[in-house]
Amino acid sequence: MKAAIIGYGRMGHEIERVLSERGHETALIIDAANASELDAAHLAGIDVALEFTTPATAYANLRTCIEAGTAVVSGTTGWTDRLAELEALCRQRNGALFYASNYCLGVNLLFRLNRQLAAMIGRVGGYDLTIGEVHHVHKQDAPSGTAITLAEGILAEMPGKTGWVDYAPGVGQAANRVEDPAEAGEERIVIRSVREGEVPGIHTVTYESEDDRLELRHTIKNRRALALGAVVAAEFLCGKRGVYTMDDLLRIS
Template sequence: MNILILGYGKMGKIISQIAEERGHRIVAKINIDNLSDLARIDAAEVDVAIEFSQPESAVENITWCLERHVPVVVGTTGWMNQKAEVENSCKAKGGTVFYASNFSIGVNLFFKVNAFLARLMNEQEAYRATIEEIHHTEKKDAPSGTAITLAEGLIGNHQRYHAWQLQGEEPVSSDALPITSKRIDPAPGTHTVRYTSAIDDISIRHTAHSREGFALGAVRVAEWLPGKKGMLSMNDFLKF
């Protein structure tokens, strides 16, 4: 398969390595230093693009792919305020956009455990839920996309919470789910969902040991994506 890499930071480099090890050809590796090269790429030679850039570049990169009918796998987070715009463009152009806040199989299983636990805790009024995420200091967006997905899964299955709120920005309202974001090197990512009462705590946690799991998941999705249409997610890929 011919793969275009959009964003060649730490994740982009690992993705490229894994893709080549799996027999794929990298058409180009685009980052902020060689953006002009994107204009010279023949989209007909690209089977799929993998986008792991920066929040401020993601939508522009996705748009480039949609306009040229290139299926795109998106792992960049921090652009959800423009998600509706991307969805509308994808539908209008008959394109293919696969977005996940996290491509790790383990994390996506964790999302399901989180939603199940939220349903169990819905009637337990003595417990207050919180989310904590820890990432490396180079991660720009806070909270992480994974933490936001966890928050949405909890809120969607628990009547007490109607929104999430980042700790430290302003006083947390009683119906808001607090998220604490920490930036500590060299952590690839740790996410904890905790329910606390005066009597005890209940918590679930996912800890990533390296970025390889995320990168491999993205490449596996890229292998699966050609021929699919619309806005897709890990629920589609994993058949949850």
């Protein structure tokens, strides 16, 4: 497989290592210094591009790949209010797009457990709910895409919840930011975002009643877990057409 890496930060470097380990060729690397080279000419002959950049650049990067006819895997978060546009473009152009907010297998299992637990708690009642996420100081968006996916899973299973808000003192900007968790009320889920050190990612869903506490928690030990999942997704996408997610890769209906 001939791959392009779009975004050559920590994740891009890890993806390059995993590609090499699995016998693939990194034929093109695009970063801020040569961003102008992300075009149809440079993408010619590329089987799959792996895009892990920033919320400000992801949409344009993915659109360029789709318009060039290059299959693309993306894990950039913080921009997905426009994802539906690219999915529609991909189908229109008979292209190939794979998007996930998190490529770690354990996290994707967490997503499914999270929905099942939310449905059960919704039937039982009597529990308050919060989501916590901790990431390294270099992560630009808050809350994380993984935390938002967890919140969306809960919203789909608990009719009493109508949305989510982010509580993240001193961390970036978010449209749903609150200064005090009490502002959320009972109908909205509070996501508490923290940025510290070099933490790859910790996500916790906590249900608490007057009598007990129940938690789902996932900790990523290193970026390799994410890079490996992204490369496996690229292998899955190679030669295909259409829009795919981790549900397709894991064959979960």
